[in-house]
Amino acid sequence: MTTPTTWRKPPFIASPVLRWAFYIAVAIYLVGTIGTLPIDWERASEGLTRAGRIFSGAFPPSFARSDLMITGFMESLKIAILATVLGLLLSVPLAFMAARNIAPKPVYFVGRGLFILARSFHPVIVAIIFVKAVGFGPLAGALTLTIYSIGFVAKLLAERIEEIDFGQVEALRSVGAPYLVTMVYAIVPQIMPRLVGLGIYQLDSNLRASAVVGIVGAGGIGSTLANAFGRYDYDFALAITMVIVGAILISEAVSGKIRKNMT
């Protein structure tokens, strides 16, 4: 018997036909997409000079109109608060609807469908629709982020309800309490800590998102930023971006701290 002198690592896809088909498919995709990217080198090199202009225009950041910035930021905060509270309130019934162990089948599907819908659309898309329906401003922003909150909170809340301890529900039911009362007394206290936790997390997310939906006209500091960009006020735009980043970092730290203390 001779000792082998070659060794190959067993390939990830055992069948060579499939493996090569996979490699070729990836290669074709890459060549087909990256190769046909409309890269206009002239534009790109122009882009560099433009980038230079933007950056030299952005430095130093200008805090001259900080009153505008504060107003915008406060508006974002208000939008985030209202959307969080409203979103949480609406999430509770929706979560009940979408909890497999409580809701009847048809209701369950409606509930699930609603928050799949709420989750699938990026807040910016929702915002642009709301802006068209109810006009520019914080109202559209608050509605958008309410939907955004529901998509996230209701889903996790429904999952929490699905793993609930049913002893208490049964106990109350045997006392003869009406169905809704049973729900409120037996289940709500159990999901309350989760709801509060989600709320704090969502407030943080909403604050971030409100900076974005503002760009399509839904109020808040995002609108201030979009305006600054539109008017080529790059130094003001940089100042706003810095404030947004700072606020996000603070909000993330605070919300993380609160949630850590709660558990």
Add this chain to the structure above:
Amino acid sequence: MLEINNLVKRYGKGAPVLKDLNLSVQGEQLMSIIGSSGAGKSTLLRCINRLVEPTSGTITLNGTEMTTLGAKDLRRARRRVGMVFQSFNLVDRLTVMENVQSGRLGYISTWAAITRRYPAADIERAFELMERVGIAQYANKRADELSGGERQRVGVVRALMQRPEILLADEPTASLDPKTSEQIMSLLRDLANELNLPVIINIHNVTEAKEFSDRIVGMRYGRIIFDDKPAALDAAQMDEIYAGTPSQDRQDMGAVA
């Protein structure tokens, strides 16, 4: 030949764990180090290939002074020192062959390492050694699919792939059942003979130590207090080695000093 002179190791500002330790290991012999927990056995072993940085003293391996080497020379010197670990320390998600070949990582080209196209001579030697310890059929298996005894064999082969000048084993059998433990110990002894390789083993099982070693070193609180043939180890000396606790020792020594 390994020559350790006046080795001192202290972690941080604490009392020294190794105190002015002298030890010399020649030729092919299997040497066991025994001593109670915290005596400094692991620290001693890990000072040799500088996984632990010695505080002072010298360690000379076949003419190379280990303690003063710079990063690059240290890597070169470490290739000459094989190490086997209590918990095997294999890379779970790699195949047995890749684990074994990682003993050659210091020698092969980066490209060979990335593409896993190992030199023919290395593959041949790997299969020979795996055949020798009985794991050749597992070459393509992932390391985490093996039993403890098999994994330790992989660990041994990985160390031997380095073509080391000395093999260090820190409690190589402590995670294994008694039978497997015996098998690994006799494997180490046989390999020491076959390959003319000095082997130093940290071990808690004194019976096994006596059965398999040519020489036993007893440590207590950072010092060597016994160094002789296994036959010379009697009950009184055992008591001496295993008596007390490190903290007790520390106080006693403190009182003396």
Add this chain to the structure above:
Amino acid sequence: MDWARYTPAQRMKRYGAFFGVALLVTWALGSIDVIWEWVWDAPVQLADLFTRMVPPDPTNLETILWATWETINIATIATMIAVVLSLPVALISAQNTTPNVVCLWIGRFILVSSRSVNTIIWALLFVAIFGPGIIAGIIAIMFRSIGFLGKLLGEAIEEIDHAPVEALQACGASRFRVVLYGIVPQVMPAFFAISILRWDINLRESTVLGLVGAGGIGIILQGAIDTFQWQEVSMVLLTILALVIVGEVIASALRKKLL
């Protein structure tokens, strides 16, 4: 479980929290700059908009599907490039693999700045630099993804088992090869999971890039909205819905296959 009873201190805390929230809401409601008639009118307006959207109009379906394909490509290419670029960033910003403190801080700075600026804001910047189009979109998604991938991957690197790494060091392997053999295999599952997750997120983000001119299906959406073609808008929305759901299905299938 005694869910109905609280200690007085707990109860005070609860009332306090409740009162605080009420106060915040009152402040927000009282000072927010909205025209309340519009608020009461909103349901009517929304219902009205909805009736104008049905039925969806598929006349431009071909264009829409092409834009969808472009959207997928933006997400996919940007994710791939970001994955590659995030590797060194993750390595230098993980405590146990960073070469030195300076690199650690550079790495952290890259992660924080990438993560704190939203994709859309990145897109605004790159549209201003490179002009409108798919390139600006890809770069924007890439910039945002690097922080996300780098942070999670860096955390995965910090959580690895150090024992095999030490064994490889004891073999005299160089730093790069220790990473290659000791760390890469250990973080592989996390690496795939994180990349797939980000691809899924990027698919969603790519649908809105067009609204700031950075390519993809968002451009069609914007165009249809600007010209009040509400039935086409709903067609686009349906396509996006399908895209996102299919993306999620693919992502979870990949996850199952690879992990």
